Amino acid sequence: MVFELHPVSLRVNGVEKTLDIEARVSLLDVLRDHLHLTGTKKGCNQGACGACTVLVDGERINSCLALAMQYEGREIRTIEGLANGELHPLQQAFIEHDGFQCGYCTPGQICSAVGMLFEFGAGAPSAVTKEGGKLELTDAELRERMSGNLCRCGAYVGIREAILQAQEVMAR
Amino acid sequence: MNDFTYVRASDVEAAVSLLAEQRAAARFLAGGTNLVDLMREGVERPEVLVDITRAPLAEVQELPDGGLRIGAMVRNSHLAGHPLVRQRYPLLSQAILHGASAQLRNMATTGGNIMQRTRCCYFYDISSQCNKRTHGSGCDAMNGYNRMHAVLGTSAHCIAAHPSDMCVAMAALDAKVNVRGRAGERTIAFGEFHLLPGDTPQVETSLAAGELITSIDLPAPTAGLRSIYRKVRDRASYAFALVAVAAAIRMENGVMSEVRLALGGLATKPWRATIAEQLLRGAAPSPGLFAKAAEAELAPAVVRSGNAFKPELTKRTIEAVLAEITGTEGDLQ
Numbered sequence: 001m002v003f004e005l006h007p008v009s010l011r012v013n014g015v016e017k018t019l020d021i022e023a024r025v026s027l028l029d030v031l032r033d034h035l036h037l038t039g040t041k042k043g044c045n046q047g048a049c050g051a052c053t054v055l056v057d058g059e060r061i062n063s064c065l066a067l068a069m070q071y072e073g074r075e076i077r078t079i080e081g082l083a084n085g086e087l088h089p090l091q092q093a094f095i096e097h098d099g100f101q102c103g104y105c106t107p108g109q110i111c112s113a114v115g116m117l118f119e120f121g122a123g124a125p126s127a128v129t130k131e132g133g134k135l136e137l138t139d140a141e142l143r144e145r146m147s148g149n150l151c152r153c154g155a156y157v158g159i160r161e162a163i164l165q166a167q168e169v170m171a172r
Numbered sequence: 173m174n175d176f177t178y179v180r181a182s183d184v185e186a187a188v189s190l191l192a193e194q195r196a197a198a199r200f201l202a203g204g205t206n207l208v209d210l211m212r213e214g215v216e217r218p219e220v221l222v223d224i225t226r227a228p229l230a231e232v233q234e235l236p237d238g239g240l241r242i243g244a245m246v247r248n249s250h251l252a253g254h255p256l257v258r259q260r261y262p263l264l265s266q267a268i269l270h271g272a273s274a275q276l277r278n279m280a281t282t283g284g285n286i287m288q289r290t291r292c293c294y295f296y297d298i299s300s301q302c303n304k305r306t307h308g309s310g311c312d313a314m315n316g317y318n319r320m321h322a323v324l325g326t327s328a329h330c331i332a333a334h335p336s337d338m339c340v341a342m343a344a345l346d347a348k349v350n351v352r353g354r355a356g357e358r359t360i361a362f363g364e365f366h367l368l369p370g371d372t373p374q375v376e377t378s379l380a381a382g383e384l385i386t387s388i389d390l391p392a393p394t395a396g397l398r399s400i401y402r403k404v405r406d407r408a409s410y411a412f413a414l415v416a417v418a419a420a421i422r423m424e425n426g427v428m429s430e431v432r433l434a435l436g437g438l439a440t441k442p443w444r445a446t447i448a449e450q451l452l453r454g455a456a457p458s459p460g461l462f463a464k465a466a467e468a469e470l471a472p473a474v475v476r477s478g479n480a481f482k483p484e485l486t487k488r489t490i491e492a493v494l495a496e497i498t499g500t501e502g503d504l505q
Binding site: 003004006022023024026045046047050053059060061062065066067069070112115116119123124125126127129131143144145147148149 | 173174175176177178201204205208209211212221223225249252253258262265266269270272273274275276278279408409410
């Protein structure tokens with residue numbers, strides 16, 4: 001069986017790439033297999049683990065459930081596009097606080113945390129946010145907002161500390 | 173995943189005609205969080221996908237009667253965080269935020285959430301028997317792993333639970349679903365949108381072939397309505413409900429003048445608890461009344477080996493939520 005190829009133009013980490021892909025290809029597979037950006041990881045491939053988290057127009061999504069065709073014209077950012085001469089504050093903080101053991105979930109954790117801090121900064125509520133109160137990144141808020149990223153090594157303590165440090169650094 | 177033809181619709185009219193023009197099995201594609209997953213599992217095998225995410229349906233607008241119109245392509249995260257929703261319909265915002273993860277809520281749309289399919293593991297596994305997937309083939313959930321399955325609204329053919337949190341709040345709030353097909357536009361009451369499985373579990377909604385959800389209308393909110401969305405699940409976040417309770421109550425002169433109660437996670441469709449509502453409406457709140465109302469609502473429950481805990485868990489959750497909303501003290505079971 002021959003699958004039809006479609007031309008698609010994707011903007012990844014600030015660079016425009018034109019590719020011919022099958023309509024059924026996920027954004028995750030395009031990133032890894034076509035653009036060789038293997039930082040983004042395939043964990044469950046069904047939206048349950050968060051290892052494939054990337055940013056689209058600044059918002060975090062699961063790239064495994066995203067058909068690449070749908071993301072034409074959007075600004076896609078992966079773990080490879082976060083550092084700007086020096087490491088992103090979240091990357092630096094994950095190193096300093098041992099926010100990982102095996103490291104497989106780390107690119108997803110970091111991209112997710114970038115998106116989370118963006119949402120938090122914009123005042124987006126979570127399931128544990130009390131209406132009318134001042135929005136603070138308490139432990140309960142942080143856990144709830146990062147619940148879409150699993151870490152089978154259980155490095156959550158380090159991940160939490162890394163995110164709190166990065167939040168402070170980024171606020172300076 | 174099977175190959176398919178991908179086409180983009182620039183507006184509602186194009187979407188409806190593009191789908192109608194297809195001779196092959198065609199589906200509308202929105203956020204993809206459920207459909208792409210089902211296609212990967214081989215449960216859905218559409219030959220054509222009509223991408224509707226570029227149709228201009230991503231607005232939240234105030235209606236002249238004080239209600240709200242939510243475009244079908246408004247994403248779940250945007251809806252939950254919208255100032256008017258947080259202020260006027262906190263129950264809806266809370267329900268959405270209790271579903272999925274932040275990543276999925278950033279992708280999933282309002283219309284797609286309403287159209288999502290059950291997470292019954294036998295529906296998902298194409299080597300299992302499932303009357304929803306293949307009508308008349310049998311149901312492996314009946315005597316299988318059915319801990320997550322429904323106890324209300326079931327039939328001899330299907331016990332699959334409806335998975336949505338958002339829909340539970342919409343059922344409680346008397347939302348209306350606006351749809352458009354080739355024959356024109358029509359509006360479906362939320363309670364009539366999802367269907368009980370009965371003898372035809374493969375028919376899940378009252379949408380006609382080729383009809384597209386364009387928006388959801390919420391009626392004007394009642395002043396003084398207090399609400400709670402409580403979800404009981406196996407982990408603190410990012411898990412489907414064992415039981416969810418959406419409740420909104422207005423107290424007036426010591427009685428519950430308005431009562432809205434809906435349940436999730438334990439029924440085959442978003443479940444408006446009309447039996448309990450009737451007992452509560454106009455009455456003074458008390459632990460005894462809450463227990464009686466919850467008992468009456470759960471009386472028709474049909475349990476299987478794995479989900480026999482659900483009626484009791486639901487009753488306790490309903491009682492706790494009602495007590496908290498009305499500030500009722502006293503012994504709760």
